[in-house]
Amino acid sequence: MDVAVKHQAEIIEMEIMPDHVHLLVEVEPQYGIHRLVRQIKGQTSRILRQEYPWLKSRIPTLWTNSYFVSTVGGAPLAQIKRYIEQQKYV
Secondary structure, eight states, X not given: OHHHHHTTOEEEEEEEOSSOEEEEEEOOTTTOHHHHHHXXXXXXXXXXXXXXXXXXXHOSOSSXXXXXXXXXXXXXXXXXXXXXXXXXXX
């Protein structure tokens, strides 16, 4: 994703759900996850509205302002990746 590359962040894992997205992201603390989330939502909204123009008239906004963030600390990344991968089966 261009936003991640531009802001030197790494998307480690991603699972797209019908009404939300799970991301495991590594980002510089000085940049801030809140900025990265805002940039990702903005760019994906623009791309989707360009590809599907009918979205402009049917859905006023593609994303809400809300999001959930949790740090993983010392948790094993393999376990967190597995959790995200398994969300499609829940």
